[in-house]
Amino acid sequence: MKGCVRKRTVPYFLNVQLAVDIIIWLAIGIPLLILFLKGYPYQAGFFCDDTSLKYPYKPSTISDVLIFGMAFGITTISLLSVEILNRLEKKTKNKRCLSADTLICLKGFGIFLFGFAIAQLFNEVLKNAVGRLRPNFFDVCRPNFFLIDCSHGYITNYTCTNTEHSGTIMRNSRQSFPSGHAVFSMFTAMYLTLYIQIRLNITYSRILKPTLQAVLMLLSLLCSASRITDHMHHSSDVIAGLILGFIVACAVFYSLGTKYLNNRNEENEDINDDIEENANPTSKEYQIPLKLPHENFTDKRRPPSFSLKQKTLASNPLLV
Template identity: 65%
Template sequence: MKGCIKKETVPPFLTVQLIGDLIILLTIGLPALVLYMMGSPYKTGFFCDDASLKYPYKRNTISDAMLSGVAFGLTIMTLLIVEVLNIFEKKNKRHRCLTRGPFACLKGFGIFLFGFAIMQLFTEVLKNAVGRLRPNFFDLCRPDFSRIDCSQGYITNYTCTNDEHSASTLRNSRQSFPSGHAAFSIFTSMYLVLYIQKRLHISYSHFLKPAMQAALILLSLLCSVSRITDHMHHSSDVIAGIVIGFMVACAVFHSLGIKHLNDQKRKKVSTVEDIEENSTPAVNGHHTPLPLLQNTFTVTGRPNSFPLKYAETS
């Protein structure tokens, strides 16, 4: 398309920048994965009459596998939809230029992966450092109260007697703070909301962009609330997860997304194209030179017609 910047070519995969970014991503992601799979949470105690730990055990409404599949799938689908919707923008050519970058989706997904690794590392480190008991802890652990002297108050010496669940489930019962589901869902929705705000440029609908953003936020809030109704987290755990997901999404997009998804150059190119197409073609039989229009636009901020002095001297 005339006026658009040159189409991006496939960069070589074995570059110093790519290898360095992959190493950094693995450096952050692998510790988070190890903590998620084999982390040893701090062993906190409890009070025998703590009603916040006496909720019954329920199956997850949204499992870890379901959350991961939906979050990654929704991210890929949203990135593709945004770029496809830009193709149908016919009011302004600069928006069609925005879709010429074939790596927009790859860049967006790469930034998403980096932010996810940071968010997951923060969450897992806090889970294991705090070791807060879940609301269904008594039902999962079933400590032997016949061997516990509740008059001592805060109990730290106890043994779980429930053999109906795996060791990983019992370990997970001591990782309530913060909510990983809330952090992941809010991070995903906020990242996509910011991506849509930055990349989606359409004029054929005023409501499509905010409707997409509102739907993403609603889905993440429903996922977060389900952790409370499933008796998997305390309310404060969910709030902490929401804060972590929101802050990481905003920080990562501000530091990386704005830079790598910037469309400033494309806007400048399309502006020159608009000047060329809409300028007054002739004054005294002479055509308006494009370089003069560009200089005039740069100085005054708006294109002027061909100066008469220039026409007379010509």
């Protein structure tokens, strides 16, 4: 069947490529895991009269677990939905089989995972390198201002006295820039927007594609805005996170997605399959038996060519 994944012998260079990709994944994943679990941010200071750090602490509307679950869940549903809609569109044309659609979904999810890891690595590196204090820092840390001489201006020598929060929350209070929720939500929304743009190919609706893309962007902006209302990030942190997620999504998709997820590749595969089948003389579909109608000749002792020539001269007397 056209478009189906056929079994082929794996070339040697593909084995080398797989080994190199595994090494790259480890080079990204190991530092990322270390920074996420054990990374300690830069010890930034503050001004005693900095009103941007005096917001009260409140639980996050969208927790870290929820943002990860939403990102992976929405991505999985979106990829499957796009390929199901494409399959329904092509059902009458019989162009593709289920294995090919499944392979496209796996490729799309694999590229998403790679981009997600890149975005997470950038996020963790910047958070620990900058060490910007969150808007609720004073409430989380509660530095002892009686022991601080605020006349010195920028204070770097201070001790947190609050014991109500865990060490993880205390560490996170120094990791405001950029907003991780903004990075992840915008990366997911932008990646799926590009995936829908290049993969979804339907004719029964002209506004379905832009509607899905608008919903994804709206969810990303709402998730990012919640970080400001929850006093977890400054506005500039959220804007920087949105820009970072946008750049990573575009870079990853246009470097990998346009190569492995483009509909033109499928059309070329279908054309190659047609050429291969038509050029194969042993294909049963194109084997036409040749039979000479000997019973139509009156004189069976004469060869067929002679009878045909005689009939031609009889129908065209000018050729005599």
